[in-house]
Amino acid sequence: SESILDCDMLVLGAGPGGYSAAFRAADLGMKTVLVERYATLGGVCLNVGCIPSKALLHVASVMEEVAHFEDLGVSYDDPEIDVARLLAHKNKVVGKLTGGLAAMAQMRKVEVVRGVGSFVDAHQLQVEVTAGDGQAKTGATRTVRFKQCIIAAGSAAVHLPFLPEDERIVDSTGALELRQVPGRLLVIGGGIIGLEMATVYSALGARVDVVEMLDGLMQGPDRDLVKVWEKQNAHRFGLVMTGTRTVAVDARDDGLHVSFEGKKAPAEPQRYDMILQSAGRTPNGHKIAAAKAGVEVTERGFIPVDAQMRTNVPHIFAIGDIVGQPMLAHKAVHEAHVAAEVAAGEERRFDATVIPSVAYTHPEVAWVGMTEAQAKAEGKKVSAAKFPWAASGRAIANGVDYGFTKLIFDEQTHRCIGGAMVGPNAGDMIGEVVLAIEMGAQAADIGRSIHPHPTLGESIGMAAEVFEGVCTDLP
Numbered sequence: 001s002e003s004i005l006d007c008d009m010l011v012l013g014a015g016p017g018g019y020s021a022a023f024r025a026a027d028l029g030m031k032t033v034l035v036e037r038y039a040t041l042g043g044v045c046l047n048v049g050c051i052p053s054k055a056l057l058h059v060a061s062v063m064e065e066v067a068h069f070e071d072l073g074v075s076y077d078d079p080e081i082d083v084a085r086l087l088a089h090k091n092k093v094v095g096k097l098t099g100g101l102a103a104m105a106q107m108r109k110v111e112v113v114r115g116v117g118s119f120v121d122a123h124q125l126q127v128e129v130t131a132g133d134g135q136a137k138t139g140a141t142r143t144v145r146f147k148q149c150i151i152a153a154g155s156a157a158v159h160l161p162f163l164p165e166d167e168r169i170v171d172s173t174g175a176l177e178l179r180q181v182p183g184r185l186l187v188i189g190g191g192i193i194g195l196e197m198a199t200v201y202s203a204l205g206a207r208v209d210v211v212e213m214l215d216g217l218m219q220g221p222d223r224d225l226v227k228v229w230e231k232q233n234a235h236r237f238g239l240v241m242t243g244t245r246t247v248a249v250d251a252r253d254d255g256l257h258v259s260f261e262g263k264k265a266p267a268e269p270q271r272y273d274m275i276l277q278s279a280g281r282t283p284n285g286h287k288i289a290a291a292k293a294g295v296e297v298t299e300r301g302f303i304p305v306d307a308q309m310r311t312n313v314p315h316i317f318a319i320g321d322i323v324g325q326p327m328l329a330h331k332a333v334h335e336a337h338v339a340a341e342v343a344a345g346e347e348r349r350f351d352a353t354v355i356p357s358v359a360y361t362h363p364e365v366a367w368v369g370m371t372e373a374q375a376k377a378e379g380k381k382v383s384a385a386k387f388p389w390a391a392s393g394r395a396i397a398n399g400v401d402y403g404f405t406k407l408i409f410d411e412q413t414h415r416c417i418g419g420a421m422v423g424p425n426a427g428d429m430i431g432e433v434v435l436a437i438e439m440g441a442q443a444a445d446i447g448r449s450i451h452p453h454p455t456l457g458e459s460i461g462m463a464a465e466v467f468e469g470v471c472t473d474l475p
């Protein structure tokens with residue numbers, strides 16, 4: 001059956017980018033339609049990304065902490081893990097949030113159309129209606145006719161071509177389903193997503209090996225942070241194979257036999273019960289017939305946009321993972337608001353100076369803006385002010401005095417242009433550094449702002465004082 005739905009604003013994809021854009025467009029008075037293939041709103045982030053991974057990582061983090069409580073005079077028996085209940089908890093967390101989004105869409109009269117959308121021309125999208133879990137096509141189609149459109153179709157996990165089809169080989173979505181706790185798990189790709197899932201599975205009792213083509217795990221932050229992280233995580237991993245690649249996987253009844261090549265490749269193939277491939281994500285640009293709308297898509301599947309989030313077709317915008325790196329939810333949300341507001345006629349542009357990154361592992365690593373390594377490579381005159389948590393009363397009390405906070409200052413202007421932290425709650429604290437950079441704060445602004453004592457957040461003020469030379473008696 002065919003019916004045409006007319007709207008001012010069509011948003012394709014209901015991830016953090018898409019739902020934020022649709023809600024803002026509706027708030028600005030546009031009749032808005034949101035097309036999403038899956039049964040629930042929230043996209044990758046809420047359903048199979050940020051939120052479910054954090055629900056599990058919270059558990060892993062608490063387990064890690066109490067494992068060291070014996071020295072503090074508090075001991076527990078070894079943990080007993082009921083994977084089914086843990087999974088139910090994770091699903092409940094996700095359900096609360098996706099249910100909340102559905103209510104917010106309804107409140108704003110955003111019409112949600114469930115199905116797979118592809119462009120017919122620059123003003124029409126055809127939707128193959130889906131039902132049930134949202135993936136099965138029903139055979140019915142609907143056409144949405146729009147005045148303006150925001151593409152927020154996101155990204156998908158890269159599937160490595162040499163890996164066989166086997167249910168023991170999963171991507172992050174499969175790993176979050178917790179179908180089994182394997183004896184031995186191989187994580188292919190030592191980026192944030194891979195390391196977060198490695199943290200979860202190791203807490204659940206798996207022996208985890210990691211293989212990474214590049215020379216170090218967790219690319220992005222300065223190596224001094226990663227070194228601390230590695231030391232705290234040494235007990236988690238079997239083999240950490242950096243500078244190494246997976247060359248073949250032989251799927252047999254008794255396990256997945258993997259051979260490696262490179263710097264840290266073991267001589268013998270290794271046997272695993274499960275493999276997680278987390279070797280990056282690829283944008284969905286080639287899956288929506290963008291060419292029919294005249295929208296340009298790069299070979300890799302990204303959609304180029306300008307600072308107003310417009311594609312080459314002026315009434316069609318694009319936001320989120322599909323427009324480029326960094327593929328992060330908070331970036332998508334800010335781009336969404338810009339796109340919706342520009343579409344409503346407001347003068348806006350995406351002009352974030354910096355976008356923070358966080359590895360929500362145990363401990364966390366958070367960083368934003370210029371790194372020391374980057375400054376060096378660019379020949380920039382900067383000063384890196386480091387405050388070791390060994391000098392923080394709260395860090396010592398919490399048993400986390402291995403962490404540190406580092407701020408990067410421009411030597412000429414004394415402005416903060418970067419910052420990073422390793423230690424629990426680093427992700428919650430990095431926001432202050434983001435604000436400092438965006439506001440053009442100088443070291444004195446940060447150092448003389450009174451931070452509450454005793455907190456880990458104090459370390460940010462202290463790092464600024466280190467730069468100022470007024471915090472001199474460090475361990």
Ligand code: FAD
Nearest residue numbers: 013015017037043044045049050117154320321327328329
């Ligand atoms: P998506 O969330 O990918 O949403 C796109 C939506 O479009 C999907 O729901 C999809 O079904 C729909 N869609 C696509 N094509 C069509 C079509 N043709 N028709 C209908 N619907 C379509 N980011 C963070 O900032 N913090 C984190 O802690 C974090 N953790 C992560 C953990 C994991 C395991 C993963 C995989 C990702 C994580 N991310 C995290 C990244 C984050 O999930 C993404 O950056 C974010 O979801 C991007 O939002 P988006 O709106 O661009 O697209």
